[in-house]
Amino acid sequence: MKTVAIQGIAGAYHEIAARKYFEEQRGEKIEILACTLFEDIIAAVKKDPNIVGIMAIENTIAGSLLQNHELIRESDLFVVGEQKIHISHVLAALSSESLDSIKEIESHPIALMQCSDFLRTMPRVKILENEDTALSAKLIAENNWRGHAAICSKYAAELYGLKILEEGIEINKHNFTRFLLLVNKWLAEDWTLSEVNNKASVVFTLPHTHGSLSKVLTIFSFYDVNLTRIQSLPIIGKEWEYLFYIDIIFDNILSYKQSVDAVRPLTNDFKVLGEYKENKMVE
Numbered sequence: 001m002k003t004v005a006i007q008g009i010a011g012a013y014h015e016i017a018a019r020k021y022f023e024e025q026r027g028e029k030i031e032i033l034a035c036t037l038f039e040d041i042i043a044a045v046k047k048d049p050n051i052v053g054i055m056a057i058e059n060t061i062a063g064s065l066l067q068n069h070e071l072i073r074e075s076d077l078f079v080v081g082e083q084k085i086h087i088s089h090v091l092a093a094l095s096s097e098s099l100d101s102i103k104e105i106e107s108h109p110i111a112l113m114q115c116s117d118f119l120r121t122m123p124r125v126k127i128l129e130n131e132d133t134a135l136s137a138k139l140i141a142e143n144n145w146r147g148h149a150a151i152c153s154k155y156a157a158e159l160y161g162l163k164i165l166e167e168g169i170e171i172n173k174h175n176f177t178r179f180l181l182l183v184n185k186w187l188a189e190d191w192t193l194s195e196v197n198n199k200a201s202v203v204f205t206l207p208h209t210h211g212s213l214s215k216v217l218t219i220f221s222f223y224d225v226n227l228t229r230i231q232s233l234p235i236i237g238k239e240w241e242y243l244f245y246i247d248i249i250f251d252n253i254l255s256y257k258q259s260v261d262a263v264r265p266l267t268n269d270f271k272v273l274g275e276y277k278e279n280k281m282v283e
């Protein structure tokens with residue numbers, strides 16, 4: 001059985017994503033290794049090559065988890081898959097509570113962001129950040145915290161025996177989070193052999209010269225590969241210089257490899273973070 005390192009405890013959205021990827025789509029049973037921090041996922045995978053990590057990378061409401069891009073780039077782990085899941089939050093509390101009795105709401109910062117409109121309807125409530133959505137639910141249940149509510153999944157609310165006060169409290173129903181599957185780079189090939197790879201994530205920096213980004217984009221376009229995402233991140237210690245994280249989808253692996261070969265000399269610190277099968281699924 002595979003062990004999957006997630007950020008958060010049982011009931012966190014990371015667990016839902018991991019089970020969807022392995023159990024629902026590939027029929028493989030997994031056990032969950034709960035990690036407090038995103039850094040702990042990387043450390044767990046590095047320490048034990050049999051552990052696979054899963055890490056949130058972007059959300060359609062809250063945007064990119066910028067810190068996780070850097071964690072992956074610096075880790076030397078390889079991206080071998082992606083999983084997108086629909087995120088729908090509930091407000092959950094002890095069975096004696098109602099919306100009017102809630103004084104404090106806690107959750108993961110990204111989940112709080114996704115529910116900001118709902119939170120504005122409760123201006124007198126104190127908002128607290130927690131490591132993950134499921135931990136917020138568990139703490140309320142275990143400590144019998146009156147006046148507290150958690151923003152979490154319906155699954156987490158039920159797992160920890162909380163009452164659901166409100167459902168679907170995210171800003172917009174089109175709320176999806178994309179997760180990346182991470183393995184030790186020496187095992188990456190075994191992983192991806194069984195699947196038809198049609199997606200890659202790469203990162204590079206560019207010299208400050210006229211048209212440097214435009215030349216790179218033109219090459220990708222020439223090789224007929226589809227860029228699905230460009231995320232730039234400032235390089236710490238180098239003012240106004242950026243790292244460019246690019247996701248590429250391709251029909252023809254040869255065209256993709258040729259585009260990478262052609263782009264590489266125009267960039268600095270070019271790194272392929274992973275090649276994997278696109279997850280088309282949206283609910």
Ligand SMILES: O=C(O)C(=O)C[C@]1(C(=O)O)C=C[C@@H](O)C=C1
Pocket residue numbers: 007008011012013014015056059065087108110111131132133134177
């Ligand atoms: O707190 C959780 O349940 C998580 O799995 C974390 C996390 C995130 O990091 O974005 C995962 C998915 C949702 O977007 C909200 C929170």
